[in-house]
Amino acid sequence: MRLSTPLSAVLGATSVLALAATAAVATPSSNQPAAPAASQPDQQQIGAEEILPWRTKDDSVTATADEVLGSTGGMRSFGADQQQALVVVRATASGPAIETHKTKNRADAKAVITAAQADPNVLSIETAQAVNAEAINDQYYGQQWAMSTLRVEEAWKRSNGSGAVVAVLDTGVDTDHPDLAGQLMPGRTFLNGAQSAGAEDDFGHGTHVSGQIAALANNGIGIAGMAPGARILPVKALDSRGNGWDSDVASGIVWATNQGAHVVNLSLGGPNRSAAVAAAVRYAQSKNVLVVASSGNSGSAIVNYPAAENGVLAVGAMDSATQPASYSDYGPHLDVAAPGTQIYSLRMDGGVRRASGTSFASPHASAAAAMLFGATSGKVRGRNAYLILAGTADDVGAAGFDERTGFGMLDPNEALEKAACVAAGSCSLPMPNVSKNINQQVAQHVWLDLMGRPHDGAWVYRWGNAFDKGTKPSVLSGRLTASSEYRRGRIAGYYRTFLSRTGVP
Structure with a gap:
């Protein structure tokens, strides 16, 4: 069989996109009050908004492990390959140390949270979040x-x-x-x-x-x-x-x-x-x-x-x-x-x-x-x-x-x-509602083309095969298997094969 790939290419003028990033710089006005002297080295004030000390502890330090992980029971992924990660921020003499803890499952994550909350130097604990x-x-x-x-x-x-x-x-x-x-x-x-x-x-x-x-x-x-x-x-x-x-x-x-x-x-x-x-x-x-x-x-x-x-x-x-x-x-x-x-x-x-x-x-x-x-x-x-x-x-x-x-x-x-x-094992594979009419010229048999897991025997189907001159279709019912097919070898011709899901046993 000769295979060809006719290319319907539409070649036209394209424009170069110039992307520019601008940064907004805020300049304090002359009538703004002067910023007071910082009461400690890691605190400052800009305008009327006070910036908290970097050593301020997040609510996650006293929250329950389930609250840290979220009510959905799942954890966000960290990047494309580092799934189920926790980020712990710990105060050190040289500033906040950011630690990423990869966890195997929710129980493992809870153990990391418990250990972190016992450390007085820990400032926050959270699930890793993707950024782009x-x-x-x-x-x-x-x-x-x-x-x-x-x-x-x-x-x-x-x-x-x-x-x-x-x-x-x-x-x-x-x-x-x-x-x-x-x-x-x-x-x-x-x-x-x-x-x-x-x-x-x-x-x-x-x-x-x-x-x-x-x-x-x-x-x-x-x-x-x-x-x-x-x-x-x-x-x-x-x-x-x-x-x-x-x-x-x-x-x-x-x-x-x-x-x-x-x-x-x-x-x-x-x-x-x-x-x-x-x-x-x-x-x-x-x-x-x-x-x-x-x-x-x-x-x-x-x-x-x-x-x-x-x-x-x-x-x-x-x-x-x-x-x-x-x-x-x-x-x-x-x-x-x-x-x-x-x-x-x-x-x-x-x-x-x-x-x-x-x-x-x-x-x-x-x-x-x-x-x-x-x-x-x-x-x-x-x-x-x-x-x-x-x-x-x-x-x-x-x-x-x-x-x-x-x-x-x-x-x-x-x-x-x-x-x-x-x-994660939390749900099953999707089983789309199946209702297909399959027309094809056949010499000896008709293959059923359907959606479903080949190893899944849980769904009951009915299927049939009708000759195009009006022969009444033969209707069978049974369980889907990996090699389900309906053979009709006596007459070559044009057939319609239909398949529909009828229920769950």
């Missing part, structure tokens, strides 16, 4: 409408994808791009059945995708990647025209999985199913790797492969008005939608460009998966990440699942909140 720059200074950040639509800066308070490895199977990557400095792992090329070291881009598509995921943030140039803490594992499986073969894509998926990728992004596809790619996808899934793929750009009601493969997160494109893009392929295999129109990212020559296509919707989902991995220290990945990203999507289309937007618009913040809860 007031303004992102990347040159074209203001043009990245997807970042504001997906509320990425808010999501960065929980995770920037640190620790995650995202394999980008594409046309390669510009390894010298300054906005990807330090973000790239050694890559590999798979073309025409041969392989070689390196993955240099000679078309531009892969550089664009890689930039969306992990371009450096707040470095004053280019754009900001959605998961700038993640690393890119580049795999070149498409040539200088954006074309390739299924065998090379399959080889690249297997190689990336064996190299430790946590997410595989496939901004590519074709109309026909490839057994080789399907086998590679299943291998990746067996290693707890999430495979994310673009739905296709023909505007048809058929999702391309490999996005249509079971367990692959199929991503369609939305425009800046949060409407399904006219070119975005749709159908019952679509899982979520994400921004894909007029997307700014990196260009091969070290610059920036903008382009449209489902190829540029998929990277947002891959970046979100990397953020889930980073926020949970790898506890949420693979199939769990798939369920969380689909199960927390913002239902922007028709109520429930719909073929234009799947389960809805990607929502990184909701996904991160759910991932934290799942990782």
Whole structure:
């Protein structure tokens, strides 16, 4: 099978954003009273407002441990990788000493609080809080409408994808791009059945995708990647025209999985199913790797492969008005939608460009998966990440699942909140309401494509299969298993497979 990635790039004039920071300097007026002499070395007064001594103790010193930790029962994360941390401030001769205590769980945190409160030199105890720059200074950040639509800066308070490895199977990557400095792992090329070291881009598509995921943030140039803490594992499986073969894509998926990728992004596809790619996808899934793929750009009601493969997160494109893009392929295999129109990212020559296509919707989902991995220290990945990203999507289309937007618009913040809860064991994985009609031409059997944990036998489903000439559907009921399928091998033809949840046993 020949796989092609037609690039709907819209190249236009872009403006350089000049960001300037101004500081307001207050000058006391001549009629203000003179500041009295400080009564002690660490106290001062500005205007009429008295500044308390730095040795003043916070209420947390006498509060209960539960009050310090908060009434929600959870603790805020400290940065992307230091979860469940407490900050203790202790008075010393040279000023306040700031101590960060990483804790394993709530009981451990309470022990730290009790010990700190017994020390008379402790001034305060609190849960660590994430902070971020007031303004992102990347040159074209203001043009990245997807970042504001997906509320990425808010999501960065929980995770920037640190620790995650995202394999980008594409046309390669510009390894010298300054906005990807330090973000790239050694890559590999798979073309025409041969392989070689390196993955240099000679078309531009892969550089664009890689930039969306992990371009450096707040470095004053280019754009900001959605998961700038993640690393890119580049795999070149498409040539200088954006074309390739299924065998090379399959080889690249297997190689990336064996190299430790946590997410595989496939901004590519074709109309026909490839057994080789399907086998590679299943291998990746067996290693707890999430495979994310673009739905296709023909505007048809058929999702391309490999996005249509079971367990692959199929991503369609939305425009800046949060409407399904006219070119975005749709159908019952679509899982979520994400921004894909007029997307700014990196260009091969070290610059920036903008382009449209489902190829540029998929990277947002891959970046979100990397953020889930980073926020949970790898506890949420693979199939769990798939369920969380689909199960927390913002239902922007028709109520429930719909073929234009799947389960809805990607929502990184909701996904991160759910991932934290799942990782802590405080809640179960989401189970979206399932009601899919699946139309497909088959020769021997119809596979059920559904949302649900493969190992979960708790939900009762009914499913059926009807020949298109009006044969009455056969309706079965039972428990979902990892290999549930309904086979009908006697008649080849066009079938409709339907699935709906009917209850809990």
